[in-house]
Structures are given as structure tokens and as C-alpha cells.
Amino acid sequence: MPLHLDKIPTLRELYTRGVLKPAKVAPRHAPRAALLDRVSLFQGDITTLDIDCIVNAANRSLLGGGGVDGAIHAAAGPSLLEECRKLNGCETGDAKITGGHDLPARHIIHTVGPIYSSYKKEEKAEQLASCYKTSLQLVVASSLKHVAFPSVSTGIYGYPIKDATHIALNVARGYLDTPEGDKLDRTIFVVWSDADKLVYESLLPHYFPSEDEGDTV
Numbered sequence: 745m746p747l748h749l750d751k752i753p754t755l756r757e758l759y760t761r762g763v764l765k766p767a768k769v770a771p772r773h774a775p776r777a778a779l780l781d782r783v784s785l786f787q788g789d790i791t792t793l794d795i796d797c798i799v800n801a802a803n804r805s806l807l808g809g810g811g812v813d814g815a816i817h818a819a820a821g822p823s824l825l826e827e828c829r830k831l832n833g834c835e836t837g838d839a840k841i842t843g844g845h846d847l848p849a850r851h852i853i854h855t856v857g858p859i860y861s862s863y864k865k866e867e868k869a870e871q872l873a874s875c876y877k878t879s880l881q882l883v884v885a886s887s888l889k890h891v892a893f894p895s896v897s898t899g900i901y902g903y904p905i906k907d908a909t910h911i912a913l914n915v916a917r918g919y920l921d922t923p924e925g926d927k928l929d930r931t932i933f934v935v936w937s938d939a940d941k942l943v944y945e946s947l948l949p950h951y952f953p954s955e956d957e958g959d960t961v
């Protein structure tokens with residue numbers, strides 16, 4: 745059953761319901777009321793979202809796999825694979841766009857996250873940040889208004905969820921604070937597990953504080 749945008753809670757709704765609570769320490773970013781209506785957290789299957797674009801956590805071949813990649817290809821149907829074959833793969837940290845095929849979403853942005861390694865933390869962090877940045881740039885360049893991200897690299901690719909979530913939220917807040925980012929109506933973070941949901945709920949107030957936060961330093 746496709747899920748429409750108006751059924752996906754905004755941060756403002758989640759603060760109002762008490763699901764999100766103000767950060768206990770000074771947030772890393774100043775409150776910006778408009779963003780509370782333009783960012784969402786959603787727990788569930790990203791393939792059900794009836795929005796402009798969902799992001800796939802793909803591999804460099806772009807020819808499908810397990811995890812969310814497997815779910816997206818299964819729901820989008822074989823015509824997605826046919827289109828992906830023409831893309832000649834994708835480098836880690838980069839992103840490419842296809843149609844949504846049999847999905848409710850109109851488009852899919854395929855990004856390739858890093859395979860985590862504690863020996864190359866800096867490089868892996870830069871690559872993961874690039875996944876979010878290039879995907880957001882591609883959404884705006886494609887004149888799309890809403891995008892949903894899974895938690896890239898935190899499944900099969902083993903990226904620690906808390907470190908990955910800091911990167912995702914920091915890049916998203918930075919981009920949404922630019923004139924380009926202002927063109928996006930909704931950025932949705934999709935979580936699958938309860939554990940991941942708790943991490944996003946604890947970190948979102950540091951990057952997207954509610955209006956009645958204490959003074960930020």
C-alpha cells in the first residue's frame with residue numbers, strides 16, 4: 745500500500761508528540777523553524793513511499809544485491825535492472841538516478857556507500873558524506889521535491905549506526921541550509937530497525953533542534 749507524503753511525520757509533529765525531545769546539551773546547529781516541516785523520520789519499508797524519489801544503498805555494479813537494494817529491485821521489477829545495466833556502475837560516494845519503475849516513487853537514486861573499515865575511518869567518513877551530498881544535489885538537479893534515504897552503509901557494509909547517523913544528519917543539515925537545499929520540500933530519513941530508530945531520535949535534536957531549545961553556543 746503506497747504511503748503518501750502527508751502520512752509521513754515531520755520533525756515538528758514528532759516534537760509535538762514528545763517522540764523527539766530537545767537535546768540535553770547545546771545543539772550543534774541553531775533552530776530553524778522551517779526545517780521542522782521539511783524533514784521527517786519514518787520507520788518502515790522505503791519501497792512503499794509514494795514520493796518523488798527514494799535512495800538505494802547499492803553496490804558499485806548497480807546490478808542489485810541484498811538488504812534495501814534487494815527490496816528495491818524486487819519491488820521495482822526487472823525493468824529497473826535493465827535500466828541499471830546501461831549506467832555502467834557507480835563509484836563509491838557517487839550517485840546515479842533511474843526511474844522508479846513499479847515502485848510508487850517516481851525515481852530512485854542509487855548511491856554506493858563505503859564498506860566500513862576502522863583502519864580508514866577518515867576516508868570512509870568522507871565517502872559516506874559524499875553519498876548524502878551527491879544524492880541531495882542530484883535530487884535538486886533533477887527538479888525533484890522530496891527524497892527518502894535509508895541508513896546507507898549501516899547494514900551489510902557494516903558502518904557503525906551512530907557514526908553514520910551523525911554524518912547523514914550533518915550533511916543533510918548543511919545542505920538544507922543552502923539556497924539549493926531550500927528547493928527541497930521534504931527530506932525523509934527512513935529507519936528499518938527499532939535500534940536504528942532510537943539512534944535517529946537521539947541525534948536528530950542535535951542537528952534539527954526544535955524552536956524552544958536553549959541558547960546555542
Ligand code: APR
Nearest residue numbers: 789790801803809810811812813815897898899900901936
Ligand atoms: N526499507 C528501508 N530500509 C531498509 C530496508 C527497507 N526495505 N531493507 C533494509 N533496510 C535498511 C537496513 O536495515 C540498513 O539500516 O537499510 C540500511 C542499509 O543496509 P543495507 O541494505 O545492507 O545496505 P548497506 O549496508 O549500504 O550495504 C550495501 O548490501 O544489499 C547490498 O547490493 C548492496 O552490496 C550492497 C550492500
